Amino acid sequence: MSARPMSGPDCSAEEWALRVDLAAAYRLIALHGWDDLIFTHLTARVLGPEHHFLINPYGMGFAEITASSLVKVGLDGQPVGASEYPVNPAGFVIHSAVHAAREDALCVMHTHSLNGVAVSAQKDGVLAISQQSLFVLAALGYHDYEGVALNDAEKPRLVADLGRNTFLMLRNHGLLTVGASVADAFLAMYIFEAACAIQVRALAGARELLPIPAPILAGIQAQAAQVTRGLGGALAWPSLLRRLARESPGYEQ
Template sequence: MATMASEKSTMRAEEWQARQELAACYRVFDMLGWSEMIYNHITLKVPGEEGAFLINPFGLHFSEVRASNLVKIDIDGNKLDDNPYPVNLAGFTQHSVFHRHLPDVHCIAHTHTTAGMAVSSVEGGLRATNFYACNFAGQIAYHDFEGVTVRAEEGERLIAHLGEKRAMLLRNHGILVMGGSVPEAFIKHWALQRACEIQIATMSLGTPLTVSDDVVAVHQRDLSKAQVPGGPGKADFEAMVRLVDRTDKSWRD
């Protein structure tokens, strides 16, 4: 795309790096089976630009997202580049409210995975019945389904229901996770997705064994001892990007 090529020549290195990291994340999500046609979103704040963030072009599959075709918008929905692609109103409405009010949140991912939607659609939501679910015990927020998220006034309730938590199950809807970086949001989504998948498998076999609050507390206390240095999800995300690169590096463009 000629216009994007000319913009890249004058783009700050920090923005291009952010674009590549976010584009890689879209490809990783697709590789792991978390795409949903042309829907769902991962957004990332643009470093050094107050109120600006990147979002996927509406109409493209996750597998088609590239660094150059990500759309840069502000928190009021105005395009900040001459990208020809539109932006999904549902994605903007939901993500912009968090980017506006949560300075610690840099990356947000929302998906409609089968497991995420299923667990968000049952009484009790996620239960502390498996290793990954124990990661999130007491740390999951819930927001009742109000229909497709296109009304700005719903944002007040999303923020209120999220509180101090940074992972949410949108009831009857799916997964929403947030991180201070792309890798952190990725690994949070990966663990929550695994927790939901395993809960579904467990409940199909019989009555799940619930982990006690005391053991959950020990588990959450000790999790950091089993992480690779470099920040939450960094090594995990880089490993997934290497897998993507084995078959397609076009996300880098």
Template sequence: MTKNHPDEMQADLRKAEWKIRTELAAAYRLVALFGWDDLVFTHLSARVPGPDHHFLINPYGLLFHEMTASSLVKVDQNGEVVEAGGLRRVNPAGFTIHSAVHMGREDAGAVMHLHAADGVAVSAHRDGLQPLSQTAMLCLEHLSYHEYEGVALNLDERERLIQDLGSKSMMILRNHGILTVGRDVPETFTYLYFLMKACEIQVKAQSCGPVYMPTQQAIDTTADQSGSLGKAAKLTWPALLRLLDARSPGYNV
């Protein structure tokens, strides 16, 4: 069998898809483990390798701690179910947001969107995310904003959302939540973790009274140092999988 034989190529694609399914299911479990989930709402998605413009998303009805690699639903860019291992229903609001990013950003291997309370709180703050911590300062260069337009059921919003996102890896959806984009699941989850941690710190700091702002020089220096933030996934992702194996096994079936 030659290297580019169709059967061998299909086997390679299936192997690559299973790896992404396992990583995405792990990300769902991690969101639940960190307490960032919102019942069956919000979504994490990943692009499926191959020419068909398919991506994986959660079936509407499963809690995040229940997610497995085989339970994820494969949909096309029109939101039509291509393959499902169980529940076939997909949240239309989730499709609107995630399809916008996957269709508008060729580099968007994964997209993650949360309604976690501290992220929503910062999204509703007049000044958005502030440079109150090193974590926040590492995020600011990666961050964009999108105005709230109602529950994301209007497909026309997709164009505005992708314009607001631009080339950034993090987005605050005003009065709604947060979103991150990356080349793959580990990178996207790393962005998600840093943005959520920055929001959590800000909510705590502002609840204590007047805050202490760093100098502009410190803010600028940290911004210059933030370019390699996504690369932290090489260290953090294997450790996170070990955490899941200990506390929430079974995601990889």
């Protein structure tokens, strides 16, 4: 565990570990090219009865995020403790809605990746044409576009469309994943993005696509658990942190 050079009020060891993981996820999103300058968000709920969660400081690039720079806010969107950075109100609407409704969603990730937005604009959504797409289709919801997410009235519809799923396609907007850990939410986003990238390329090939037979979809979640040895994102997470140590050090500060 890294040292905790927090300039503000100290936090628990559990919160600091969560900060380090979430900062790592921001750096990984940047390394994969899925960031949209400063305009999307990854959040993580701090364990405890207060329903506080961590979000990026608005105005800081994903490649700059550190554990200590993350802003802790309440469900009212107001920072808990001092922070020199504001919070994006659109990010707050989407993420606070999910965190309030899904106790199991410790982490929520939302991206505006080019591939994700491209598929979100396709009427048929995610197609069953790749192994990656099957993992997504096994737990996927869709939410229609209602404009920039600034209106609290949208929250119940967004939550209903997510349901108990892991993946949510925001139509004409982008991708959203949830997970019981930062690692799980990141692995889900990696798979979601891969499914969209494959679909964009396959459709660009101007050839008839070969769909995967529907019966295969029925057993895909059990197969996913087998592939990850029941660990989910935790299986890949250590290697991702080692990559950050080489390519984007300092996130843990």
